[in-house]
Amino acid sequence: xxxxxxxxxxxxxxxxxxxxxxxxxxxxxxxxxxxxxxxxxxxxxxxxxxxxxxxxxxxxxxxxxxxxxxxxxxxxxxxxxxxxx
Numbered sequence: 698x699x700x701x702x703x704x705x706x707x708x709x710x711x712x713x714x715x716x717x718x719x720x721x722x723x724x725x726x727x728x729x730x731x732x733x734x735x736x737x738x739x740x741x742x743x744x745x746x747x748x749x750x751x752x753x754x755x756x757x758x759x760x761x762x763x764x765x766x767x768x769x770x771x772x773x774x775x776x777x778x779x780x781x782x
Contacts, residue, residue, distance in 0.1 A: 721759035725750050725768075732772060740776045747772055 699705045728750040732743045748769055755765035 717757070718759040721754045721757055725754045725760070729768065729772065733775065737776075737779050744772060744776050 699708060728747050732740060732747045735743050751760075751765050751768045751772075754760045755762060760768075
């Protein structure tokens with residue numbers, strides 16, 4: 698355990714941020730998995746909500762800007778073709 702007050706505060710801050718980031722990333726991954734489970738027509742409807750979740754995680758700092766762009770690019774590519782069984 699830290700002996701310095703500022704170090705103790707940093708530990709608390711880090712734990713709080715880790716919890717928030719983990720929650721955001723979990724929501725993001727769940728949304729992406731749900732998107733991938735849908736058929737072609739369902740994907741068109743699910744795409745905006747998946748994009749919103751990606752953008753939310755990016756704005757809150759849970760994922761990097763380029764990671765968000767990569768997620769969105771892959772989802773757009775997947776929504777353009779029919780679901781593979």
